[in-house]
Amino acid sequence: MNKRIWFFKLLLLLFCIILTACSAIVNSPDPANTPAASSSEAPEGNSADDPEVRGTAFAGSKDQAYFMCVFVKGTAYWKGVYKGFKAAGDQLGVRTEFAGCDEYDANAQLKVFEQIVAKKPKGIALSPISSEIFKDPIDKAIAAGIKVTTFASDSPDSKRLTIITTDDITQGRLAADYIAQKTGERGTIGIIERPNQTNHAKRVKAFMDRLEEKYPGMKVVSRATADGDEAKSARVAVAMIREHPDLSLIYCVAGIEGIGAGVGVKESGKPVKVFCYDVDPQIIDMIKDGTIFASFQPNTVNMGYWSMLCLYTAANNLIDPANDWKAANKSPLPTTIDNGIDVVTKENCDYFDIQ
Known part of the structure; x- marks a missing residue:
């Protein structure tokens, strides 16, 4: 009789153990649904802006500034480019700014570019009047850790990362x-x-x-x-x-x-x-x-949008292509990005009014 009682007690104990284990499994957090650790929980010694810490690489912060630098800043053409540039910046959560000179003058634009560099932004999207005049200033900005891409016009002999344009x-x-x-x-x-x-x-x-x-x-x-x-x-x-x-x-x-x-x-x-x-x-x-x-x-919104994404990708080290780009001092970005072009006629011109 005593043996039978002890046998049932042992079965009951085993049953409880199994129930507890199952409950722990069922109620354990699903990694796919668990929120990422907040910045205050980042490992000591690492920045919360580090892609490896954030968890989501394309999630910037307002302390990252990216500039678009043009010539004759009142030209309507740039409105479409900056519209795309700002749209990408807003999606990434970073700060974007528009800058340029008032006249069609390479030296005036160069002065604006150097003023931007002095602010030490994360990146600059530049449409230079002159490829030659901007070569050394672009290289100096790159050497100072500021990422530079070009759009619409280029300085191909500089160390700029990529050019976004229509050929x-x-x-x-x-x-x-x-x-x-x-x-x-x-x-x-x-x-x-x-x-x-x-x-x-x-x-x-x-x-x-x-x-x-x-x-x-x-x-x-x-x-x-x-x-x-x-x-x-x-x-x-x-x-x-x-x-x-x-x-x-x-x-x-x-x-x-x-x-x-x-x-x-x-x-x-x-x-x-x-x-x-x-x-x-x-x-x-x-x-x-x-x-x-x-x-x-040219698709100006595309031009600005991909300029911003390229700068952000490079500034935050989000890409490491399978080549010797670091040893060879190359850019990890595509050499050229074609933003596309449209023929605007009386039949379709209303579509292109970005106002």
Whole structure:
């Protein structure tokens, strides 16, 4: 009898032990649903901003500052770029700032860039007027631990990490193809350009090379510079039309030149088409009234968005590609990121009004 009682007691004890163990397993926290440790719980000696501590790499803080640096800061083109730059910064939780000079002057922009560097931000997205002038200042910023990427225009011989843009040679060729298609591959062309701006010089050369290669019925009869000055572009356009009464089209390297050329064409009263790059409210109005027949618009929001992501990725050491980039002093980022380009016409121009 006693043996039977002890046997049942032993079974009951084993049953309780099993129940307790099961309860511990069922109620233990699921790692997938457990909140990450707060910054106060970070291991001693490590920063809470360290990606290995945070747990979520793409979660920055407002003490990280990233700047976008441009020339002629009032240009509408930059609004789209900064819209993308700020959107990425807001998603990451970091601080973004917009800076630039008031005039089209490389030395003025360089001064602004150096003022930004003195603030020691985490990164700078830069669209330099001159590739040569900015080479050493970019290298010095990189040496000081500030990440620098370029967009729209470049300084390829510097140590900048990457360039976010639409390839200018491709743009020039596509523009020649598009204009040829719309004009029956015949006509006389004037060009308003900025030869001292590296990306624009490439764009013009590619355009002219393509015409010579594929479209013998289209001839460039006049070239002039306006240096990003709308009023000067208008005067240049009027002079071109006066000197070449059979002029059929003016090819402009940027939106400011396009607007000025449009004003000049209206003043002349001649049926000269205007083609340009970039889009802003004035260009949209001129496309609608037929003064500008088309514009190529790089995807500016994409340009700014990926500029910010590249800077953040590099500044926080989030990528370690499978090569010898550190030993070879290379950038871990892609060499080039193409932000895409669209043809803006009367049929679709409302879509591109970022206002």
